[in-house]
Amino acid sequence: MVVLVPDNINDWLYQSEEELCLKRCGYWISLAGEASxxxxxxxxxxxxxxxxxxxxxxxxxxQCIARGEAL
Structure with a gap:
């Protein structure tokens, strides 16, 4: 998993009693089965x-992991 964050890390996360806000996005990929x-x-x-x-x-x-399926 890779998470993109703003250039200024202080702009990435905002937290209060009402909300937790993470800016930008994360992406994932499975490396299972990839060549070494x-x-x-x-x-x-x-x-x-x-x-x-x-x-x-x-x-x-x-769910895929629970069923033993490849990702």
Whole structure:
């Protein structure tokens, strides 16, 4: 999972007794089944923008894991 945050980290989160607001977006991708790499320094991973980490995405991921399905 990758979370994009604003340039100024202080603009990322707002919290009060009434709300918790996180700005920007998170994205996810499963690396299960991907080939291993010998590279020990950096690895580029492309994550489709449609893979937003939302409440529904989390529920779906957890259901797949519970059923033993590949992600």
């Amino acid at each position: 790499t010998e590279n020990q320094e950096t690895v580029t991973v492309s994550i489709p923008r449609v893979n937003r980490f939302t409440v529904n995405a989390l529920k779906s991921l957890m």
